Amino acid sequence: MELPSIPVGTPEPGLYIVATPIGNLGDITLRALAMLQGAALIACEDTRVTGKLLNHFGIKARLQRLDDHASPQTRTRIIDEARHSAVVLVSDAGTPLISDPGYRLVREARAAGVMVTSIPGACAAISALAMAGLPSDRFLFAGFLPVKDKARRETLEGLAQVAATLVFYETAPRLERSLRAIAELWPTREVAVARELTKLHEECRSGTAASLADHYAAHPPKGEIVLLIGPPDESEAPALDADAMLRAALAEAGPGKAAGIVAKATGIDRAALYTRALELRGE
Incomplete structure (x- = not known):
């Protein structure tokens, strides 16, 4: 050349x-x-x-x-x-x-x-955002997700209410676990995985986090990866508010009573709230 x-x-x-x-x-x-x-x-x-x-x-x-x-x-x-x-x-x-x-x-x-x-x-983050087809008028670049499961979940929860596309860097060996964690929190959000950008085997695949996790479990990825998560929609707000309310209630009461308080205030199923309260207390 x-x-x-x-x-x-x-x-x-x-x-x-x-x-x-x-x-x-x-x-x-x-x-x-x-x-x-x-x-x-x-x-x-x-x-x-x-x-x-x-x-x-x-x-x-x-x-x-x-x-x-x-x-x-x-x-x-x-x-x-x-x-x-x-x-x-x-x-x-x-x-x-x-x-x-x-x-x-x-x-x-x-x-x-x-x-x-x-x-x-x-810049890999900008290149991925440009081609992913997710909202790009507002985005938050948050670097690499933590390696440990608890820290990863806490990081994602801390960004849950950000009304923008989330952009992360990720490694191939950790991609599936990160996608599973995203699927647990936000099963309906659109997610995109961009990898090998500008190279011969460039790929940008989108879908739910669960579908992408299944794909990469069957087809282990290689190369550098950018992981993008679409912004929240209105349907997520009650669950996000419930977590905040449960944390506040757990500061004063046990999981059972905390679940009852939040169930009465929100109309969310008490059994589901109790299970979530146990998870939050164990974190």
Whole structure:
């Protein structure tokens, strides 16, 4: 493939947050190539991954690992260099800081008076939202769901009343369990799974969480995954209010009495509320 010409010039000193492809290397932008070529230093999540990207485009650069375990001293050295030369920040793929390292570096650079700017490009969350067919006028990106069942459920419950499409990153081995958890809470919501975005085997599948869980149980997925959940509809409101009411009642009474109080106030079946009260008390 013949590569496009890269703008020539020495970038001004500062910290440049540069998005890189999430799979298809053809998604690199001309500005990103120019910045990678002109940088005095590239701070990256994994030098091996970024090294492969640079080799593909014939770019030689000095690399500095900057992951979640980077020391304050490492960030200080990077910021000091950005005072007098162009420093680029990249992640392994996509837009840096979106569930990737870099937040502390950017915050400290801004506090130090260093120029900070962003070179936009690929982002898996945005690509998935664009193709999933779920409401996109309002959305909430919430990173990765917790690994533990209890923490996962608590996270989902905490987002239950958000009137927007929820967007998560997920790993292939955990996808089915997450879908089962979503199905228990919101059996009727529309859910979408987008994976291998921009790659040869790109897929975006939608349906209920239960139907998707059954599909991926029979066809174990591979690759990077974006999990999207449609916003709540009016039919969910009573169940959501009941949980809040049960929690309040459980603070003052046992499960049986709490279920009776909420049943009287809402008209919801007492036996179902008692079962739910036991679940809430056990969390």
